[in-house]
Amino acid sequence: MTAKNIKNTELEETPVSEEESSSKDIVEIGWEDLEELFSLKQNLHNMEDYYANLSLTFEKNKAAILGRIFQAESALFSMAEELKNQQNLDESLTYELKLPNKPNDKGYFVKRD
Numbered sequence: 001m002t003a004k005n006i007k008n009t010e011l012e013e014t015p016v017s018e019e020e021s022s023s024k025d026i027v028e029i030g031w032e033d034l035e036e037l038f039s040l041k042q043n044l045h046n047m048e049d050y051y052a053n054l055s056l057t058f059e060k061n062k063a064a065i066l067g068r069i070f071q072a073e074s075a076l077f078s079m080a081e082e083l084k085n086q087q088n089l090d091e092s093l094t095y096e097l098k099l100p101n102k103p104n105d106k107g108y109f110v111k112r113d
Contacts, residue, residue, distance in 0.1 A: 084109060
């Protein structure tokens with residue numbers, strides 16, 4: 001049997017033995033050669049599972065906190081609207097509520113154009 005190698009556009013024939021051309025369908029490998037690979041594969045799988053759980057937990061927590069933020073914003077606007085109504089301000093005008101920077105200071109409704 002011969003193999004053809006292309007080298008600088010010339011064909012060169014190199015003899016190949018039958019032993020080199022035959023391939024084994026199944027090659028057995030001992031545990032001592034596979035142990036480290038097996039362990040690494042298990043560690044990789046464990047890290048992927050951990051990452052998946054971490055990501056899922058993060059997304060659940062993110063959704064929960066975003067829901068709480070939405071509720072707090074809604075309550076804030078609702079309470080500001082109620083306070084505006086208590087002050088008997090003209091409903092056809094737009095007012096902005098200026099909250100104090102520190103406790104016990106006054107806040108203001110400022111008319112906007």
